Amino acid sequence: xxxYALRTLDADGIITMGFFMCRLHQQIxxxxxxxxxxxxxxxxxxxxxxxxxxxxxxxxxxxxxxLMSFNNFLSTSTNxxxxxxxADCASAILDTVGILFIMSIDPCIKSTPFASVKEVSYFxxxxxxxxxxxxxFRVNAIKQMDNKNQFYQxxxxxxxxxxxxxxxxTDRIREEADGYSGxxxxxxxxxxIGQFNKAEELYAVLLxxxxxxxxxxxxxxxxxxxxxxxxxxxxxIRYYEQGLEINQKTLPSNHSDLATSYGxxxxxxxxxxxxxxxLSFYEKALEIHQKTLPSNHPDLAISYNxxxxxxxxxxxxxxxxxxxxKALEIKQKTLPSNHPSLAMSYNxxxxxxxxxxxxxxxLSFYEKALEIRRKALPSNHPDLAQSYSxxxxxxxxxxxxxxxLSFYEKALEIYQTTLPxxxxxxxxxxxxxxxxxxxxxxxxxxLSSHxKALEIRRKALPSNHPDxAQSYNxxxxxxxxxxxxxxxISFHEKALEIYQTTLPPNHPDLAISYNxxxxxYHNMEQxxxxLSFYEKALEIKQKTFPSNHPSLAxSYNxxxxxxxxxxxxxxxxxxxxKALEIRQKTLPSNHLDLAQSYNxxxxxxxxxxxxxxxLSxxxxxxxxxxxxxxxxxxxxxxxxxxxxxxxxxxxxxFDE
Numbered sequence: 001x002x003x004y005a006l007r008t009l010d011a012d013g014i015i016t017m018g019f020f021m022c023r024l025h026q027q028i029x030x031x032x033x034x035x036x037x038x039x040x041x042x043x044x045x046x047x048x049x050x051x052x053x054x055x056x057x058x059x060x061x062x063x064x065x066x067l068m069s070f071n072n073f074l075s076t077s078t079n080x081x082x083x084x085x086x087a088d089c090a091s092a093i094l095d096t097v098g099i100l101f102i103m104s105i106d107p108c109i110k111s112t113p114f115a116s117v118k119e120v121s122y123f124x125x126x127x128x129x130x131x132x133x134x135x136x137f138r139v140n141a142i143k144q145m146d147n148k149n150q151f152y153q154x155x156x157x158x159x160x161x162x163x164x165x166x167x168x169x170t171d172r173i174r175e176e177a178d179g180y181s182g183x184x185x186x187x188x189x190x191x192x193i194g195q196f197n198k199a200e201e202l203y204a205v206l207l208x209x210x211x212x213x214x215x216x217x218x219x220x221x222x223x224x225x226x227x228x229x230x231x232x233x234x235x236x237i238r239y240y241e242q243g244l245e246i247n248q249k250t251l252p253s254n255h256s257d258l259a260t261s262y263g264x265x266x267x268x269x270x271x272x273x274x275x276x277x278x279l280s281f282y283e284k285a286l287e288i289h290q291k292t293l294p295s296n297h298p299d300l301a302i303s304y305n306x307x308x309x310x311x312x313x314x315x316x317x318x319x320x321x322x323x324x325x326k327a328l329e330i331k332q333k334t335l336p337s338n339h340p341s342l343a344m345s346y347n348x349x350x351x352x353x354x355x356x357x358x359x360x361x362x363l364s365f366y367e368k369a370l371e372i373r374r375k376a377l378p379s380n381h382p383d384l385a386q387s388y389s390x391x392x393x394x395x396x397x398x399x400x401x402x403x404x405l406s407f408y409e410k411a412l413e414i415y416q417t418t419l420p421x422x423x424x425x426x427x428x429x430x431x432x433x434x435x436x437x438x439x440x441x442x443x444x445x446x447l448s449s450h451x452k453a454l455e456i457r458r459k460a461l462p463s464n465h466p467d468x469a470q471s472y473n474x475x476x477x478x479x480x481x482x483x484x485x486x487x488x489i490s491f492h493e494k495a496l497e498i499y500q501t502t503l504p505p506n507h508p509d510l511a512i513s514y515n516x517x518x519x520x521y522h523n524m525e526q527x528x529x530x531l532s533f534y535e536k537a538l539e540i541k542q543k544t545f546p547s548n549h550p551s552l553a554x555s556y557n558x559x560x561x562x563x564x565x566x567x568x569x570x571x572x573x574x575x576x577x578k579a580l581e582i583r584q585k586t587l588p589s590n591h592l593d594l595a596q597s598y599n600x601x602x603x604x605x606x607x608x609x610x611x612x613x614x615l616s617x618x619x620x621x622x623x624x625x626x627x628x629x630x631x632x633x634x635x636x637x638x639x640x641x642x643x644x645x646x647x648x649x650x651x652x653x654f655d656e
C-alpha cells in the first residue's frame with residue numbers, strides 16, 4: 001500500500017503514511033547496523049524481477065552509464081531464481097518487458113541503508129533484502145536474455161556519496177528546495193516532474209492543515225504555479241495574488257519572495273497575452289533581484305529570461321536574444337550540464353533565432369534542449385512535447401513536412417495524456433498539424449485541425465488574445481485555397497483587428513495579416529488594393545527582419561505576382577528574382593518555396609516570350625515538387641500543364 005502511494009504519487013496516501021515511512025526507514029537503518037559490517041564487508045549481489053512498460057524500458061535503455069532510482073522502498077532478493085520467476089511472468093504481459101535487475105552492493109557504502117528482512121517476512125523463501133527509498137544506482141549494462149525479445153537483464157551498481165554526478169545532482173536538488181519542509185519539498189519535485197494534479201492535491205491538503213500565514217503564502221504561491229502549468233490562468237492569478245497579499249504584509253519591500261510573486265504574476269499575464277501588464281511586474285522583480293542578489297544568482301536568470309520573453313512576443317528579437325543569453329550565462333555557471341532549466345534556455349534562444357530566420361542555429365539549440373530533456377525528464381513530460389513541437393516547426397520551415405508532422409504528432413500524444421484538453425499548448429499543436437495538412441494540399445483535414453485549435457482557445461484565452469488571430473489567419477488561408485475568398489477575407493480581417501489592438505505597429509504578426517488580406521484582394525483581382533496591403537507587410541518586415549529573412553522573400557514574391565497580373569512583367573521579374581535570391585541562400589534545395597520561385601520566374605520569362613528560360617525554370621520547379629508532394633497534388637499538375645504549354649509554343653515556332 002505504501003509503495004503504491006509512492007509509485008502513483010498519491011498525496012493523501014503519502015501524507016497519511018508519513019509517520020510509517022519515517023519509522024520504516026529508521027528500522028531499516030537499525031537492522032543495517034546490526035547485520036552489516038560497513039568497514040570490512042564483502043560486496044554481494046541481489047536481484048529484482050519486475051515488468052516495465054515498453055515506453056519506460058526504452059527510456060531505461062538511454063540511461064546506460066547514467067543514474068537510476070526506484071521511487072519506493074526497494075524489495076530485492078539474494079535468490080536469483082525467485083527474481084527470475086517474477087521477471088518471466090511480467091514478460092508475458094502485452095507491451096511489457098520482463099527485467100531481471102542484477103545489483104552489485106558494497107556494504108562499505110554508507111549512504112543507503114538496506115537490511116535482510118527474511119526473519120520478519122511472511123515469505124522467508126524469497127530471502128528479501130529491503131532498501132530504503134532514496135537508493136540510487138548506476139546503470140552499467142543492459143543485455144537481452146536467451147534471445148527473448150521481451151526479457152532483459154540490467155546490471156546496476158549501488159552509488160556512493162563520492163559519486164561526482166550524483167553529488168552534483170543531489171546538492172542541486174537540495175539547494176532548490178532549501179528552506180522548505182519535507183512536504184513542501186515533495187510538492188516542488190512533483191511540479192518539476194510534471195505531476196501537476198498530484199502537486200495540487202498535496203498543497204490543498206497542506207493548506208487545509210495550517211494556520212501559519214507564512215506557510216499559507218507559500219502554498220498559495222505553489223498552487224498558482226500548478227494552475228499556471230495547467231493553463232488555468234484565471235485561477236493561477238487568484239492564487240498568486242493571495243500569496244502576494246500575504247507577502248506584502250509580512251515581508252520587507254525588497255524581500256526576494258516578493259520578487260518571486262511579481263515574476264509569477266507577470267508570467268501568467270504573459271500567457272494571457274496582456275503585454276502592457278507584463279513588463280511592469282517583471283521589472284519590479286528584476287529591480288529587487290539586482291539590489292539583493294549576487295550577479296550569478298539563479299533568480300536573476302529567471303528575471304532576464306522573463307523580460308526576454310516579453311521582448312520576443314513584441315517582435316524585438318535582438319533585445320530578446322540579449323536577455324536570453326544573460327540568463328543562459330548564469331545557468332551555465334551554476335547548474336549541472338543536464339539540468340532541465342538549461343534546456344529551457346536553449347529552447348528560448350532557438351525560438352528567437354527561428355524568428356530571425358537563422359534556421360541552422362535554431363535547430364542546433366532546439367536539439368540541445370531535446371537532448372537534456374530526454375535524459376532528465378519522464379517520457380511523457382510536457383517539456384519533451386514542447387521540444388518535439390519545436391523541432392517539428394523547424395522541419396516545417398525547411399519544407400520537410402512529413403518529418404514535421406511526425407514530431408508534431410509525438411508532441412500531441414504527450415499533451416493529450418498529461419494536460420487538460422483546453423491547454424493552449426494543445427491548441428498550438430492542432431494549429432501546427434493543420435499547417436502541415438495545408439502544405440500538402442489536404443485542406444479539409446487542415447480546416448478540421450485549425451477549428452480544433454480555435455475551439456480550445458475560445459475556452460482557455462481572452463477574446464483578444466493574439467493566438468485567436470493566428471487561428472483566424474490560418475482558417476482564412478485554408479478557405480483561400482478552397483476558393484472561398486469572401487470567407488477567407490472575413491477571417492483575415494478578424495485577425496487584423498486583434499493584432500491592431502494588442503501589438504506594436506511594427507510587429508511581424510501584423511505583417512502576416514496585411515499579407516493575407518492582400519492575398520484575398522489579389523485572388524479577387526483587386527490588384528491596387530492587394531498591392532497596398534502587400535507593401536504594408538513589406539515595410540514592417542524590412543524594419544524588423546534581417547535582409548535575407550525568408551519572410552521578406554514571401555513579400556517580394558507576392559508583389560511580383562501582382563505586377564505579373566497587371567502585365568508589368570519586368571517589375572514582376574525583378575521582385576521574383578529578389579525572392580529567389582533569398583530562398584537560395586536560406587532554404588534547403590528541395591524546399592517548396594524554391595519551387596514557387598522557379599515557377600513564378602518561369603511565368604515571367606514566358607510572358608516576356610523567353611521560352612527556353614521559362615522551360616528550364618518550370619522543370620526545376622517540377623523536380624522539387626515531385627520530391628516533396630504526393631503525385632496527385634494540384635501544384636504538380638499545374639506545373640506539368642505549364643511545361644506542355646511552353647513545349648507547344650516551341651513547336652509552333654519550329655513549324656513556322
